[in-house]
Amino acid sequence: MARGKIQIKKIENQTNRQVTYSKRRNGLFKKAHELTVLCDARVSIIMISSTQKLHEYISPSTTTKQVFDQYQNAVGVDLWSSHYEKMQEHLKKLKDVNRNLRRRLVQSHRQPDRNQQEELRNVEEIHRNLVLELDARQEDPHYGLVEHDGDYNSVLGFPHGPRIIALRLPPNHHHHHPGLHGGGAASDLTTFALLD
Template sequence: MARGKIQIKKIENQTNRQVTYSKRRNGLFKKANELAVLCDATVSVVMISSSNKLHEFHSPGITPKEIYDRYQNIMGVDLWVKQYQQMQEELKKLNETNRNLQKEIRQRMGDCLEDLTFNELLGLGEDVENSVKLIRERKDIPKEEPHYGLVDNGEYNHVLGYDDDNRILALRLQPCQPNLHAGAGTGSCVTYTLL
């Protein structure tokens, strides 16, 4: 029994569309393989599904690059010229940016100043002065020492010393408290360093 012809148009049902794609893709790849084997032809089929999945078939024993190279030779075109030119332009821009940055660094180090105008020299001088000022401000900021609180009321209390990261450095007992290591009754102040 012969099947009736179907109308060639987009299949609206997504599940049916996926099934049809898969079946017809396999059929197409089977025919491409038969053509390559029977006729000693070089065959390449590249398909991208609506869900952006890549499927491809290439004749046995040949790579996609070899097929593209043969295509370019036969057609007399270069598929990569445009991309190569764009890459060359991008490389030129990056090289120019690199040269400018290197020149700016040398100028800040005191070299290559003959190329600068008077106003550019003044601006460079201001930049150097601002940098020196900022460095001095950072250098002169005093670091807080670990602090130990005092207990005036004579009650048992401990005081903790902290470092810059709020880690406990030491535990200090007040002079009015007994030394725990020496036994009760001694009134010396003891600081225990914590590890």
């Protein structure tokens, strides 16, 4: 009894499709093994199913790389050259990006940003002002000072007011002069009455 011709088309039922794939894959691998043993052929089969599963058969006497290398030599095609060129181009771009990042990093370490420069100027200004204030205090002979248009009476606290001058003497120079008012031995403030 003769078998009828089977029409080859995609199997619509997914379960039937998977079963057929598995059976035919195993049959194909069996035939590849027979060719390897019977004919001393080097066979490599790579299959990827519709579910993205990889199945492969390679003759025990060879490797996949050896098969690809022999294929390239036999056909005169370089399978890797375009891929290698793309990788080289990508590597060049990465090196350029790396070089630019390094340059920017070095520049940022050499030149402080504007906020840091402004902060540094502020600190320097504060320092200058403090030094000037300290110098002024060291040079100040501690005379009683009155603001412009101020009242001498309120500064000195004496009833004779404008007729008395107060001087602060160094603590180790307490003198008692005739005609001096106030300023006992324990005080470094000495007052002088102005003569009429």
